[in-house]
Amino acid sequence: MDLALFKKGNFVIKIKNKQIYLVVLLALLFQTAYQGNIVLTTLYAVHLHAHSAFLGVIVALSAVFPMLLAIYSGKFTDRIGFKLPLVLGMIGCGSALLLPFIVHNQLWILLVSQSLFGLFQIFTIVTIQNLVGALSNSKNYSKNYAILSQGTSIGELLGNVMTGFAIDHIGYSFTYVFLASLAIISGLVFLFNLVTVPKYEKKTQVQSEKFIDLLASRNLRKTFITSGIILTGVFLFSFYFPVYGRSIHLSTSLIGLILGANTAAYFIIRLVMPRLSAKLSEMHLLGICLLMSSIGFALIPLVKNFYILAGLSFVMGLGLGCCQPLSMSMAYHFSPKNRTGEVLGLRLAVNKFAQVAVPIISGPLGGTLGTLPVFWTNAALFIYGGLSMFTPETPDKIKSEISEKTP
Template sequence: MNPVLVVYLTVTLSVLNQIGLKGSKVLMALYALHFGAGPIAIGVLAATYACVPLLVAVYAGRVSDRVGVRPPMIMGSFGMGLGLAIPLLYPALPALYLGAAILGTSNIFFHVATHNLVGAMGDKQARTKNFSTFSLGSSISGFLGPVLVGWQIDNAGYANALALLAGIVLIPGALLCVYGRLVPPRGAGAKEHAAGGVKDLLANGALRNTLITSGLILTGIDLFNFYMPIHGRAIGLTASFIGIVIGMQAAAAFIVRLALPSLARRFTEKRVLTYCLLMAGLTYFLFPLLQQPVLLATVSFILGLALGCGQPLSIILTYNYSPPGRAGEALGMRLTVNKFIQIVVPLVFGSMGAAFGVFPIFWSNAALLLAGGWLNTLYDKRRQIDLADQAAAAQSESGRPPAAEDPPA
């Protein structure tokens, strides 16, 4: 099958899946507020999405490496439908927590499998373009999910919004069951699974640094999705406009991802990722200071330019730094780090929000993003020094001075 066609088909299925996930996070937060939940309860709800995935993400990567991508994609699709059906059938706060846990766990299997498949479709140069295309689909779902949910809640209620999302997330699983050849069992460029443990992955300094950076970026995205509704409700915004503000972030991500291959060629993936962290950190400081809807939407757009570029870059670098035959496992490890941060940060920030409001939540995350950008800069400088030392040592062993040029013939 044509690799380009495989990428576009995978992106289409992923868009449907991610509309359900990203829409559900806004829906669950607003529904919890409807039931009278406070900032701590919202923080626990946000963390619930990540609790079980934290434990199974690496396993999900191994599954996609060993048995292929179709089974985890099908299981993930139907599992997400179940997660949305639970609060639909039992509209109560406990059902939201159970549904969130099932949604997060099911999405991990779908998510890792699609990343593994897209990464295997081509060489390193094609991989940047493929993940850029994949991330465009993520931007589309990030815009459509919150906007659809906000509009549906205001016009038809929470139950209909849940039913709409459940119907959408079941489509990929149904299509793969009926038309299994829509995607290959595994990527054409995929290697046989290689042995090794988690410690081997974490011993890779470049991979380890990328995993931490990825966690910071995803934390920035998720905290915004969960706490922007609280801030919006506090200043009197409707669910529809809250969805639009969040959707502006995704719209900006779509635009910047069109230019991602060019940016990566000009500045390298690592440097662009560092700039994204610094830009996102500065933007996060502004949110709690703003109450005008237009200004909130504008700053959300700017944040989307930073985080929208950073997320696919972290995926590309994770795949590039992974050992041969263990790309799915490395991507699963990336999600394990992400989920750990997603659990700790909402719980800590939720307690902080209950005591001091949303201001410290946004500002603490701004500090984390800025610190990540600064540490990335230091790591890059140290890595360049190490590479230069290695090159000098290699030249010395060959009997030539490090800076000398070969004499003309």
């Protein structure tokens, strides 16, 4: 049926079953602000002569609140629906980005800004993922999550490119205003009901509110562990490959091209994911992608040739680019009814823990033993995660039927 997506006075635009694309577009705008904030804040801190330790504190602060509060933000979504968390998260993030514009040339304001940005962005991330699941049915879960991942990938690219140009042409302070406007505009769309979202339905039965109960589900445990492994791989590659590249005397330009091959693979694999998902189960496809990524981690520290490294980076990107939306889809798939937001929040908490812990743990390890043990340890984790995906699914009591969650 036709669904009204925009409504202002007597002006209504109707698009047939396309609200998922508008939601992804708004997620893309927010992701552009999110990724641009990372680039802008790093460059602005360097411009203000910040010590490298200070940059580490900024990174930690931006991830600590999401790690600690992601589960509660998911519960918040489950209890009150989608609109308020999205409005709060997007406008809150935009407001946090305005602080460096208001307080010029002060490093301490970056600590405040990034802490608040991390606090508010958890509502947006979890709620968008939950909303996409609510707008899906048993036949298009994987497709819609692939569309969301593709949109956020485009947002990451735009955030990097547009922020660089904006700094050169309008300066650091006004670039913060530009990025803040993207986040705030997205929030205003939801605030003024310019996009329709499923109405919140109250729980029909009393359910346990302890998140530890979710871990009783073998399939959910497997999803959480796998999600942590995936993000660990993403961060280790971003963190350690430049170190390895410099150790074999590659120029920064060549290192950038190899990393670019990885990003390009993300776009390509997510374009064909719906077809792959139609032929293979989510678990089996995820297992194949994890094993594919393990090849890159195992072979990269043994190779010094630029072209072979670029090829391995591309292969790894095909696997990682497929893994992330699949783990998101599986988290929603195996979650109990009315606790989908909590499950996605727990998944995000695991991911953010990896974001905080991995560089701290792997840094001393790499400094002592070199990069080879780091890459091979991660290859072993990916092999373990990949093989675990080929074990039979279990009919957990906690799992809800997909048809019950279909709007």
